[in-house]
Amino acid sequence: xxxxxxxxxxxxxxxxxxxxxxxxxxxxxxxxxxxxxxxxxxxxxxxxxxxxxxxxxxxxxxxxxxxxxxxxxxxxxxxxxxxxxxxxxxxxxxxxxxxxxxxxxxxxxxxxxxxxxxxxxxxxxxxxxxxxxxxxxxxxxxxxxxxxxxxxxxxxxxxxxxxxxxxxxxxxxxxxxxxxx
Amino acid sequence: xxxxxxxxxxxxxxxxxxxxxxxxxxxxxxxxxxxxxxxxxxxxxxxxxxxxxxxxxxxxxxxxxxxxxxxxxxxxxxxxxxxxxxxxxxxxxxxxxxxxxxxxxxxxxxxxxxxxxxxxxxxxxxxxxxxxxxxxxxxxxxxxxxxxxxxxxxxxxxxxxxxxxxxxxxxxxxxxxxxxxxxxxxxxxxxxxxxxxxxxxxxxxxxxxxxxxxxxxxxxxxxxxxxxxxxxxxxxxxxxxxxxxxxxxxxxxxxxxxxxxxxxxxxxxxxxxxxxxxxxxxxxxxxxxxxxxxxxxxxxxxxxxxxxxxxxxxx
Numbered sequence: 001x002x003x004x005x006x007x008x009x010x011x012x013x014x015x016x017x018x019x020x021x022x023x024x025x026x027x028x029x030x031x032x033x034x035x036x037x038x039x040x041x042x043x044x045x046x047x048x049x050x051x052x053x054x055x056x057x058x059x060x061x062x063x064x065x066x067x068x069x070x071x072x073x074x075x076x077x078x079x080x081x082x083x084x085x086x087x088x089x090x091x092x093x094x095x096x097x098x099x100x101x102x103x104x105x106x107x108x109x110x111x112x113x114x115x116x117x118x119x120x121x122x123x124x125x126x127x128x129x130x131x132x133x134x135x136x137x138x139x140x141x142x143x144x145x146x147x148x149x150x151x152x153x154x155x156x157x158x159x160x161x162x163x164x165x166x167x168x169x170x171x172x173x174x175x176x177x178x179x180x181x
Numbered sequence: 182x183x184x185x186x187x188x189x190x191x192x193x194x195x196x197x198x199x200x201x202x203x204x205x206x207x208x209x210x211x212x213x214x215x216x217x218x219x220x221x222x223x224x225x226x227x228x229x230x231x232x233x234x235x236x237x238x239x240x241x242x243x244x245x246x247x248x249x250x251x252x253x254x255x256x257x258x259x260x261x262x263x264x265x266x267x268x269x270x271x272x273x274x275x276x277x278x279x280x281x282x283x284x285x286x287x288x289x290x291x292x293x294x295x296x297x298x299x300x301x302x303x304x305x306x307x308x309x310x311x312x313x314x315x316x317x318x319x320x321x322x323x324x325x326x327x328x329x330x331x332x333x334x335x336x337x338x339x340x341x342x343x344x345x346x347x348x349x350x351x352x353x354x355x356x357x358x359x360x361x362x363x364x365x366x367x368x369x370x371x372x373x374x375x376x377x378x379x380x381x382x383x384x385x386x387x388x389x390x391x392x393x394x395x396x397x398x399x400x401x402x403x404x405x406x407x408x409x410x411x412x413x414x415x416x417x418x419x420x421x422x423x424x425x426x427x428x429x430x431x432x433x434x435x436x437x438x439x440x441x442x443x444x445x446x447x448x449x450x451x452x453x454x455x456x457x458x459x460x461x462x463x464x465x466x467x468x469x470x471x472x473x474x475x476x477x478x479x480x481x482x483x484x485x486x487x488x489x490x491x492x493x494x495x496x
Contacts, residue, residue, distance in 0.1 A: 036190055101356065
Protein backbone atom coordinates (compact mmCIF):
# COMPACT_ATOMS: atom_id res chain seq x y z
CA UNK A 1 0.00 0.00 0.00
CA UNK A 2 1.29 3.45 -0.88
CA UNK A 3 2.08 5.41 2.29
CA UNK A 4 0.71 8.90 2.54
CA UNK A 5 2.39 11.55 4.66
CA UNK A 6 -0.38 13.98 5.35
CA UNK A 7 0.60 17.46 6.39
CA UNK A 8 -0.90 20.87 7.02
CA UNK A 9 1.12 23.81 5.76
CA UNK A 10 0.24 27.16 7.32
CA UNK A 11 1.34 30.49 5.88
CA UNK A 12 2.17 32.65 8.91
CA UNK A 13 2.33 35.69 6.62
CA UNK A 14 -1.37 35.25 5.85
CA UNK A 15 -2.67 33.99 9.20
CA UNK A 16 -4.34 36.75 11.20
CA UNK A 17 -5.14 34.66 14.29
CA UNK A 18 -8.91 34.97 13.83
CA UNK A 19 -9.48 31.49 15.35
CA UNK A 20 -12.01 30.48 12.70
CA UNK A 21 -10.05 27.23 12.43
CA UNK A 22 -10.66 26.63 16.14
CA UNK A 23 -14.39 27.26 15.82
CA UNK A 24 -14.62 25.08 12.69
CA UNK A 25 -12.87 22.21 14.49
CA UNK A 26 -15.09 22.48 17.54
CA UNK A 27 -18.19 22.48 15.37
CA UNK A 28 -17.13 19.70 13.03
CA UNK A 29 -15.85 17.39 15.75
CA UNK A 30 -18.33 18.33 18.48
CA UNK A 31 -15.50 19.19 20.86
CA UNK A 32 -17.07 19.89 24.28
CA UNK A 33 -17.02 23.38 25.74
CA UNK A 34 -13.79 24.10 27.57
CA UNK A 35 -11.72 21.80 25.35
CA UNK A 36 -9.96 22.33 22.04
CA UNK A 37 -8.09 20.29 19.46
CA UNK A 38 -6.45 23.32 17.84
CA UNK A 39 -5.55 26.76 19.10
CA UNK A 40 -3.86 30.02 18.16
CA UNK A 41 -0.39 31.01 19.31
CA UNK A 42 0.66 34.63 18.97
CA UNK A 43 4.45 34.82 19.23
CA UNK A 44 6.00 38.27 19.52
CA UNK A 45 9.77 38.56 19.31
CA UNK A 46 12.18 41.48 19.62
CA UNK A 47 12.31 44.62 21.74
CA UNK A 48 10.07 47.66 21.22
CA UNK A 49 9.92 49.23 18.66
CA UNK A 50 11.59 46.39 16.73
CA UNK A 51 8.86 43.83 17.17
CA UNK A 52 7.68 40.95 15.01
CA UNK A 53 4.45 39.11 15.63
CA UNK A 54 3.62 35.74 14.17
CA UNK A 55 0.25 33.97 14.39
CA UNK A 56 0.22 30.22 14.30
CA UNK A 57 -2.72 27.85 14.21
CA UNK A 58 -1.40 24.87 16.18
CA UNK A 59 -2.61 21.29 16.72
CA UNK A 60 -1.37 17.72 16.90
CA UNK A 61 1.58 17.44 14.52
CA UNK A 62 0.80 13.87 13.43
CA UNK A 63 4.50 13.16 13.82
CA UNK A 64 6.21 10.60 11.62
CA UNK A 65 7.99 9.39 14.79
CA UNK A 66 5.07 9.66 17.25
CA UNK A 67 6.12 9.30 20.92
CA UNK A 68 2.46 9.20 21.97
CA UNK A 69 1.94 5.97 20.03
CA UNK A 70 5.17 4.48 21.38
CA UNK A 71 4.14 5.30 24.98
CA UNK A 72 0.59 3.91 24.85
CA UNK A 73 0.40 0.68 26.87
CA UNK A 74 -2.78 -0.65 25.29
CA UNK A 75 -2.48 0.22 21.61
CA UNK A 76 -5.27 2.79 21.92
CA UNK A 77 -3.03 5.40 20.30
CA UNK A 78 -2.15 4.17 16.86
CA UNK A 79 -1.01 5.27 13.43
CA UNK A 80 -3.72 4.89 10.80
CA UNK A 81 -2.91 2.31 8.12
CA UNK A 82 -1.08 3.73 5.14
CA UNK A 83 -0.49 7.17 6.61
CA UNK A 84 1.14 9.13 9.41
CA UNK A 85 -2.15 10.17 11.04
CA UNK A 86 -2.19 9.29 14.75
CA UNK A 87 -5.57 8.44 16.18
CA UNK A 88 -7.06 7.24 19.48
CA UNK A 89 -9.38 4.27 19.81
CA UNK A 90 -11.69 5.13 22.75
CA UNK A 91 -12.53 1.44 23.21
CA UNK A 92 -8.90 0.66 24.07
CA UNK A 93 -8.04 3.84 25.99
CA UNK A 94 -7.72 3.52 29.78
CA UNK A 95 -7.11 7.22 30.37
CA UNK A 96 -3.66 6.50 31.85
CA UNK A 97 -2.39 9.74 30.26
CA UNK A 98 0.91 8.21 29.20
CA UNK A 99 0.44 9.60 25.67
CA UNK A 100 -0.17 13.07 27.09
CA UNK A 101 3.10 12.93 29.02
CA UNK A 102 4.85 11.72 25.86
CA UNK A 103 3.62 14.52 23.58
CA UNK A 104 6.06 17.46 23.44
CA UNK A 105 3.32 19.66 21.97
CA UNK A 106 0.71 19.18 24.72
CA UNK A 107 -1.77 18.49 21.93
CA UNK A 108 -3.76 15.81 23.77
CA UNK A 109 -6.33 15.98 26.53
CA UNK A 110 -8.80 13.75 28.35
CA UNK A 111 -12.47 14.14 27.52
CA UNK A 112 -15.03 14.06 30.36
CA UNK A 113 -15.93 10.53 29.16
CA UNK A 114 -12.45 9.43 30.31
CA UNK A 115 -10.60 8.81 27.07
CA UNK A 116 -7.95 10.84 25.31
CA UNK A 117 -8.79 13.04 22.37
CA UNK A 118 -6.94 15.26 19.92
CA UNK A 119 -6.85 16.46 16.31
CA UNK A 120 -7.49 13.70 13.76
CA UNK A 121 -6.70 15.79 10.67
CA UNK A 122 -10.48 15.27 10.17
CA UNK A 123 -9.85 11.86 8.61
CA UNK A 124 -13.60 11.34 8.25
CA UNK A 125 -13.61 14.29 5.84
CA UNK A 126 -10.29 13.45 4.15
CA UNK A 127 -11.55 9.94 3.34
CA UNK A 128 -14.36 11.47 1.25
CA UNK A 129 -12.08 13.91 -0.51
CA UNK A 130 -12.59 16.96 1.68
CA UNK A 131 -10.03 19.07 3.50
CA UNK A 132 -9.96 19.12 7.30
CA UNK A 133 -12.54 21.51 8.73
CA UNK A 134 -9.93 24.03 9.90
CA UNK A 135 -8.40 24.23 6.40
CA UNK A 136 -11.79 24.58 4.71
CA UNK A 137 -12.95 27.33 7.06
CA UNK A 138 -9.87 29.57 6.96
CA UNK A 139 -11.01 32.97 5.59
CA UNK A 140 -7.49 34.00 4.54
CA UNK A 141 -6.73 30.66 2.86
CA UNK A 142 -3.53 30.46 4.84
CA UNK A 143 -3.70 26.68 5.27
CA UNK A 144 -3.13 23.84 2.85
CA UNK A 145 -3.62 20.15 3.47
CA UNK A 146 -2.22 17.28 1.43
CA UNK A 147 0.17 14.41 0.97
CA UNK A 148 3.85 15.30 1.20
CA UNK A 149 4.72 12.03 -0.56
CA UNK A 150 2.91 13.29 -3.64
CA UNK A 151 5.32 15.70 -5.36
CA UNK A 152 2.44 17.33 -7.22
CA UNK A 153 0.39 18.17 -4.12
CA UNK A 154 0.01 21.78 -3.01
CA UNK A 155 1.78 21.08 0.30
CA UNK A 156 4.78 19.61 -1.52
CA UNK A 157 4.91 22.60 -3.84
CA UNK A 158 4.72 25.06 -0.95
CA UNK A 159 7.44 23.27 1.00
CA UNK A 160 9.65 23.28 -2.12
CA UNK A 161 9.19 26.93 -2.92
CA UNK A 162 8.87 28.67 0.44
CA UNK A 163 10.94 28.83 3.60
CA UNK A 164 9.34 26.93 6.44
CA UNK A 165 9.79 25.70 9.98
CA UNK A 166 8.21 23.20 12.35
CA UNK A 167 7.68 23.55 16.10
CA UNK A 168 10.40 22.05 18.30
CA UNK A 169 12.11 19.94 15.60
CA UNK A 170 14.80 19.16 18.19
CA UNK A 171 12.28 16.96 20.02
CA UNK A 172 12.93 14.47 17.23
CA UNK A 173 9.34 13.56 16.50
CA UNK A 174 9.36 14.63 12.82
CA UNK A 175 6.22 16.78 13.01
CA UNK A 176 3.98 17.24 9.97
CA UNK A 177 2.49 20.67 10.60
CA UNK A 178 4.63 23.21 8.76
CA UNK A 179 4.73 26.97 9.11
CA UNK A 180 5.70 29.10 6.12
CA UNK A 181 7.73 32.12 7.19
CA UNK B 182 13.02 38.33 23.82
CA UNK B 183 10.00 36.29 22.83
CA UNK B 184 6.52 36.55 24.27
CA UNK B 185 3.67 34.16 23.62
CA UNK B 186 -0.06 34.63 23.88
CA UNK B 187 -2.04 31.44 23.50
CA UNK B 188 -5.73 31.87 22.78
CA UNK B 189 -8.54 29.34 22.68
CA UNK B 190 -6.44 26.70 24.47
CA UNK B 191 -7.54 25.83 27.98
CA UNK B 192 -7.71 22.06 28.15
CA UNK B 193 -8.10 20.88 31.76
CA UNK B 194 -4.85 19.58 33.32
CA UNK B 195 -2.91 20.52 30.17
CA UNK B 196 -3.04 24.32 30.29
CA UNK B 197 -1.47 26.54 31.43
CA UNK B 198 0.95 23.82 32.56
CA UNK B 199 0.84 20.04 32.51
CA UNK B 200 -0.79 18.62 35.65
CA UNK B 201 -2.03 15.21 34.54
CA UNK B 202 -0.60 13.18 37.40
CA UNK B 203 -1.49 14.09 40.97
CA UNK B 204 -0.76 12.19 44.20
CA UNK B 205 -1.67 8.76 42.84
CA UNK B 206 1.37 8.24 40.59
CA UNK B 207 4.06 9.29 43.14
CA UNK B 208 2.37 7.18 45.82
CA UNK B 209 2.42 4.21 43.44
CA UNK B 210 6.06 4.85 42.51
CA UNK B 211 6.97 4.96 46.22
CA UNK B 212 5.04 1.82 47.14
CA UNK B 213 6.28 -0.01 44.03
CA UNK B 214 9.88 0.86 44.92
CA UNK B 215 9.38 -0.13 48.57
CA UNK B 216 7.78 -3.45 47.57
CA UNK B 217 10.59 -4.12 45.08
CA UNK B 218 13.16 -3.41 47.79
CA UNK B 219 11.44 -5.68 50.32
CA UNK B 220 11.17 -8.46 47.74
CA UNK B 221 14.84 -8.08 46.82
CA UNK B 222 16.12 -8.08 50.42
CA UNK B 223 13.75 -10.91 51.39
CA UNK B 224 14.93 -13.02 48.45
CA UNK B 225 18.58 -12.32 49.31
CA UNK B 226 17.86 -13.42 52.88
CA UNK B 227 16.41 -16.68 51.51
CA UNK B 228 19.43 -17.22 49.26
CA UNK B 229 21.74 -16.66 52.24
CA UNK B 230 19.70 -19.30 54.10
CA UNK B 231 19.17 -17.01 57.09
CA UNK B 232 17.30 -18.64 59.96
CA UNK B 233 15.81 -17.50 63.28
CA UNK B 234 12.89 -15.56 61.85
CA UNK B 235 14.80 -12.87 59.92
CA UNK B 236 12.97 -9.56 59.40
CA UNK B 237 13.63 -9.58 55.64
CA UNK B 238 11.72 -12.87 55.33
CA UNK B 239 8.93 -11.79 57.69
CA UNK B 240 8.22 -8.74 55.57
CA UNK B 241 7.96 -10.79 52.36
CA UNK B 242 4.31 -11.18 53.27
CA UNK B 243 3.84 -7.41 53.00
CA UNK B 244 5.12 -7.12 49.42
CA UNK B 245 1.86 -8.08 47.69
CA UNK B 246 -0.37 -5.91 49.95
CA UNK B 247 1.97 -2.94 49.38
CA UNK B 248 1.94 -3.55 45.63
CA UNK B 249 -1.83 -3.91 45.82
CA UNK B 250 -2.25 -0.53 47.51
CA UNK B 251 0.12 1.01 44.94
CA UNK B 252 -1.79 -0.48 42.05
CA UNK B 253 -4.98 0.73 43.70
CA UNK B 254 -3.56 4.26 43.60
CA UNK B 255 -2.76 3.79 39.90
CA UNK B 256 -6.29 2.57 39.32
CA UNK B 257 -7.64 5.74 40.93
CA UNK B 258 -5.49 7.75 38.51
CA UNK B 259 -7.07 6.14 35.44
CA UNK B 260 -9.62 8.38 33.75
CA UNK B 261 -11.40 5.42 32.15
CA UNK B 262 -11.42 2.98 35.07
CA UNK B 263 -13.75 0.42 33.51
CA UNK B 264 -11.13 -0.15 30.81
CA UNK B 265 -8.37 -1.12 33.25
CA UNK B 266 -8.39 -4.68 31.87
CA UNK B 267 -7.18 -3.31 28.54
CA UNK B 268 -3.65 -3.28 30.00
CA UNK B 269 -3.77 -7.07 29.79
CA UNK B 270 -5.10 -7.43 26.28
CA UNK B 271 -1.94 -6.02 24.73
CA UNK B 272 1.79 -5.96 25.16
CA UNK B 273 3.33 -2.82 23.69
CA UNK B 274 7.07 -3.37 23.56
CA UNK B 275 7.86 0.37 23.28
CA UNK B 276 5.68 1.38 26.25
CA UNK B 277 7.30 1.07 29.71
CA UNK B 278 3.82 1.22 31.25
CA UNK B 279 2.92 -1.97 29.39
CA UNK B 280 6.11 -3.68 30.62
CA UNK B 281 5.27 -2.55 34.15
CA UNK B 282 1.73 -3.89 34.02
CA UNK B 283 2.93 -7.34 33.00
CA UNK B 284 5.90 -7.41 35.40
CA UNK B 285 3.57 -6.56 38.29
CA UNK B 286 1.29 -9.39 37.23
CA UNK B 287 4.20 -11.85 37.58
CA UNK B 288 5.52 -10.24 40.77
CA UNK B 289 2.41 -11.08 42.82
CA UNK B 290 2.30 -14.91 42.45
CA UNK B 291 6.09 -15.24 42.69
CA UNK B 292 6.10 -13.15 45.87
CA UNK B 293 3.19 -15.09 47.38
CA UNK B 294 4.87 -18.43 46.67
CA UNK B 295 8.20 -17.24 48.09
CA UNK B 296 6.45 -15.84 51.17
CA UNK B 297 4.60 -19.13 51.63
CA UNK B 298 7.79 -21.15 51.16
CA UNK B 299 9.60 -19.10 53.80
CA UNK B 300 6.74 -18.44 56.23
CA UNK B 301 7.63 -21.40 58.43
CA UNK B 302 11.16 -20.07 58.77
CA UNK B 303 10.03 -16.45 59.10
CA UNK B 304 7.27 -16.85 61.67
CA UNK B 305 8.15 -20.14 63.37
CA UNK B 306 5.50 -21.94 65.45
CA UNK B 307 3.00 -19.11 64.99
CA UNK B 308 2.74 -19.82 61.28
CA UNK B 309 2.64 -23.62 61.85
CA UNK B 310 -0.39 -23.23 64.10
CA UNK B 311 -2.07 -21.10 61.41
CA UNK B 312 -1.13 -23.47 58.56
CA UNK B 313 -2.33 -26.52 60.44
CA UNK B 314 -5.83 -25.08 60.36
CA UNK B 315 -5.62 -24.85 56.54
CA UNK B 316 -4.68 -28.35 55.35
CA UNK B 317 -5.37 -27.37 51.75
CA UNK B 318 -2.34 -25.07 51.96
CA UNK B 319 0.06 -27.92 52.78
CA UNK B 320 0.77 -29.23 49.24
CA UNK B 321 1.33 -25.69 47.93
CA UNK B 322 3.61 -24.89 50.86
CA UNK B 323 5.57 -28.10 50.29
CA UNK B 324 5.92 -27.18 46.60
CA UNK B 325 7.11 -23.66 47.47
CA UNK B 326 9.56 -24.90 50.13
CA UNK B 327 11.09 -27.36 47.66
CA UNK B 328 11.58 -24.53 45.14
CA UNK B 329 12.60 -21.80 47.55
CA UNK B 330 15.93 -21.00 45.91
CA UNK B 331 14.67 -20.82 42.29
CA UNK B 332 11.76 -18.70 43.55
CA UNK B 333 14.24 -16.45 45.37
CA UNK B 334 16.37 -16.01 42.25
CA UNK B 335 13.24 -15.25 40.22
CA UNK B 336 12.21 -12.76 42.91
CA UNK B 337 15.58 -11.00 42.68
CA UNK B 338 15.08 -10.56 38.93
CA UNK B 339 11.49 -9.38 39.31
CA UNK B 340 12.35 -7.03 42.19
CA UNK B 341 15.14 -5.37 40.19
CA UNK B 342 12.80 -5.11 37.19
CA UNK B 343 10.02 -3.50 39.26
CA UNK B 344 12.45 -1.15 41.03
CA UNK B 345 14.13 0.01 37.83
CA UNK B 346 10.88 0.15 35.89
CA UNK B 347 9.43 2.76 38.23
CA UNK B 348 12.23 5.08 37.10
CA UNK B 349 12.31 3.99 33.45
CA UNK B 350 8.59 4.72 33.24
CA UNK B 351 9.37 8.41 33.66
CA UNK B 352 12.75 8.54 31.93
CA UNK B 353 11.22 7.18 28.72
CA UNK B 354 9.23 10.39 28.24
CA UNK B 355 11.53 12.38 25.97
CA UNK B 356 8.99 15.20 25.97
CA UNK B 357 9.73 16.01 29.63
CA UNK B 358 13.38 17.04 29.96
CA UNK B 359 13.62 16.59 33.74
CA UNK B 360 12.58 12.95 33.43
CA UNK B 361 14.52 12.15 30.28
CA UNK B 362 17.60 10.71 31.96
CA UNK B 363 18.60 7.04 32.18
CA UNK B 364 19.86 7.76 35.71
CA UNK B 365 16.27 7.71 36.96
CA UNK B 366 16.11 3.90 36.64
CA UNK B 367 19.03 3.09 38.99
CA UNK B 368 18.13 6.09 41.18
CA UNK B 369 14.58 4.81 41.75
CA UNK B 370 15.88 1.28 42.36
CA UNK B 371 18.41 2.53 44.93
CA UNK B 372 15.80 4.70 46.61
CA UNK B 373 13.34 1.79 46.73
CA UNK B 374 15.86 -0.60 48.28
CA UNK B 375 16.89 2.13 50.72
CA UNK B 376 13.23 2.56 51.76
CA UNK B 377 13.00 -1.21 52.22
CA UNK B 378 16.17 -1.21 54.36
CA UNK B 379 14.57 1.53 56.48
CA UNK B 380 11.35 -0.47 56.84
CA UNK B 381 13.39 -3.52 57.88
CA UNK B 382 15.17 -1.42 60.53
CA UNK B 383 11.73 -0.63 61.94
CA UNK B 384 10.72 -4.30 61.78
CA UNK B 385 13.92 -5.61 63.37
CA UNK B 386 13.47 -6.98 66.88
CA UNK B 387 17.05 -6.67 68.10
CA UNK B 388 20.01 -4.37 67.62
CA UNK B 389 21.87 -7.25 65.95
CA UNK B 390 19.10 -7.71 63.43
CA UNK B 391 18.86 -3.98 62.72
CA UNK B 392 22.60 -3.39 62.27
CA UNK B 393 23.08 -4.92 58.77
CA UNK B 394 20.18 -2.85 57.41
CA UNK B 395 21.62 0.31 58.97
CA UNK B 396 24.94 -0.40 57.27
CA UNK B 397 23.23 -1.25 53.99
CA UNK B 398 21.13 1.91 54.14
CA UNK B 399 24.17 4.11 54.70
CA UNK B 400 25.70 2.68 51.52
CA UNK B 401 22.47 3.05 49.58
CA UNK B 402 21.94 6.65 50.70
CA UNK B 403 25.48 7.52 49.58
CA UNK B 404 24.79 5.94 46.17
CA UNK B 405 21.43 7.76 46.02
CA UNK B 406 23.17 11.05 46.75
CA UNK B 407 25.71 10.43 43.99
CA UNK B 408 22.97 9.50 41.52
CA UNK B 409 20.98 12.64 42.39
CA UNK B 410 24.13 14.67 41.79
CA UNK B 411 24.67 12.91 38.47
CA UNK B 412 21.07 13.61 37.48
CA UNK B 413 21.64 17.34 37.96
CA UNK B 414 25.01 17.16 36.17
CA UNK B 415 23.53 15.38 33.13
CA UNK B 416 20.80 18.01 32.93
CA UNK B 417 23.23 20.92 33.27
CA UNK B 418 25.53 19.47 30.61
CA UNK B 419 22.68 18.54 28.27
CA UNK B 420 20.93 20.47 25.50
CA UNK B 421 19.13 23.75 26.15
CA UNK B 422 15.88 22.14 27.26
CA UNK B 423 17.74 19.97 29.78
CA UNK B 424 19.59 23.03 31.07
CA UNK B 425 16.27 24.82 31.52
CA UNK B 426 15.03 21.77 33.43
CA UNK B 427 18.11 21.93 35.67
CA UNK B 428 17.39 25.61 36.35
CA UNK B 429 14.29 24.40 38.16
CA UNK B 430 16.49 23.19 41.04
CA UNK B 431 19.40 25.60 40.55
CA UNK B 432 17.73 28.81 41.64
CA UNK B 433 14.33 28.10 40.08
CA UNK B 434 10.97 27.55 41.82
CA UNK B 435 11.76 23.99 42.98
CA UNK B 436 15.20 24.71 44.43
CA UNK B 437 14.15 24.58 48.10
CA UNK B 438 11.88 21.59 47.47
CA UNK B 439 14.78 19.61 46.00
CA UNK B 440 17.77 20.64 48.09
CA UNK B 441 16.07 21.03 51.48
CA UNK B 442 13.31 18.43 51.46
CA UNK B 443 14.57 15.76 49.03
CA UNK B 444 18.35 15.94 49.46
CA UNK B 445 18.61 17.49 52.94
CA UNK B 446 15.83 15.92 54.98
CA UNK B 447 15.37 12.84 52.80
CA UNK B 448 18.97 11.75 52.29
CA UNK B 449 21.62 13.78 54.16
CA UNK B 450 19.88 13.91 57.54
CA UNK B 451 19.09 10.15 57.78
CA UNK B 452 22.54 9.39 56.37
CA UNK B 453 24.11 11.46 59.17
CA UNK B 454 21.84 9.92 61.82
CA UNK B 455 22.58 6.37 60.69
CA UNK B 456 26.31 7.11 60.56
CA UNK B 457 26.17 8.43 64.13
CA UNK B 458 24.24 5.35 65.22
CA UNK B 459 26.82 3.05 63.63
CA UNK B 460 29.52 4.93 65.55
CA UNK B 461 27.77 4.15 68.80
CA UNK B 462 25.62 7.23 69.43
CA UNK B 463 22.29 6.22 70.95
CA UNK B 464 19.39 7.78 69.06
CA UNK B 465 15.73 6.72 68.89
CA UNK B 466 15.91 3.92 66.33
CA UNK B 467 12.80 4.93 64.41
CA UNK B 468 13.95 8.48 63.56
CA UNK B 469 16.42 7.79 60.73
CA UNK B 470 14.24 5.13 59.00
CA UNK B 471 11.23 7.45 59.25
CA UNK B 472 13.18 10.21 57.47
CA UNK B 473 14.34 7.72 54.80
CA UNK B 474 10.79 6.57 54.13
CA UNK B 475 9.44 10.12 54.07
CA UNK B 476 12.36 11.22 51.88
CA UNK B 477 11.68 8.41 49.44
CA UNK B 478 8.03 9.44 49.15
CA UNK B 479 8.82 13.18 48.87
CA UNK B 480 11.45 12.42 46.21
CA UNK B 481 8.82 10.78 44.02
CA UNK B 482 6.36 13.65 44.51
CA UNK B 483 9.16 16.00 43.53
CA UNK B 484 10.19 14.07 40.41
CA UNK B 485 6.62 13.66 39.13
CA UNK B 486 6.02 17.39 39.57
CA UNK B 487 9.39 18.47 38.12
CA UNK B 488 8.88 16.44 34.95
CA UNK B 489 5.47 17.88 34.33
CA UNK B 490 6.62 21.48 34.52
CA UNK B 491 9.51 21.01 32.07
CA UNK B 492 8.84 20.94 28.35
CA UNK B 493 10.41 21.23 24.88
CA UNK B 494 8.22 24.09 23.79
CA UNK B 495 8.89 27.54 25.15
CA UNK B 496 5.34 28.26 26.33
